[in-house]
Amino acid sequence: MSSGYRGLAPYLYYADATAALAWLTRVFGFAEEVRFCDGAGEVFQATLRAGGARIQIAGVGPDYWQAKGVDGPVGQLNIVYVDDVGETYARVEAALGDECELEPPQDQPYGARVFTVADLGGNSWTFWQQTSETVELPPGWQEVRPGGESSNG
Incomplete structure (x- = not known):
């Protein structure tokens, strides 16, 4: 396998890849x-490229x-891991202007x-900043790992 092409990369379809490429670089800052x-x-x-990950698009x-x-x-949901979701939100909000309304980070x-x-092709992008290794499970839920190890919520 060629260096730099490892792991998993989304391959996203757009009716207008030229517009999508411009939008993804302008709004999300992808290279x-x-x-x-x-x-x-x-x-x-x-x-x-989004950080260390590659994204393929096709028109x-x-x-x-x-x-x-x-x-x-x-449809699908793409998750982009970032160090500072507030900073990313501010950049995306400024780039979008009045194109659409964003909910602030939660x-x-x-x-x-x-x-x-959502981008101009309808693909959903979640920008994610990890804040804790702890998952708060709703009552009655459990986390099950391979091998049967579980924890109750």
Whole structure:
């Protein structure tokens, strides 16, 4: 395996990858590594970097999905781990301006402070700052690890 290509990378489809690439770099601050364009200069595929992780995007219109016999890609949630979710929120909020309304970061019972925003393709992105290793389970829930070890909430 080539160095730098390890682990897991999301591959996200957009009707307009050129607009998506501009939006992801402007709003989230992702770094563009490479883009592959058609003869008209439209992005067909691009690789971005978010911290140490790679993200692949592709531009495919409705004809692509119709040829496969499906309506389009199904949704997913992408988690981006950050050191300071407040700082990231401020940058995203400033970049978006009036494009959409954001909920401020919230502390979660699973030891994280997060906020979520949808991109122009409808993909959800949660920016996550780990705040604790402790997970607060609701009453009656339990955490089960491989091998059967569990803890009750």
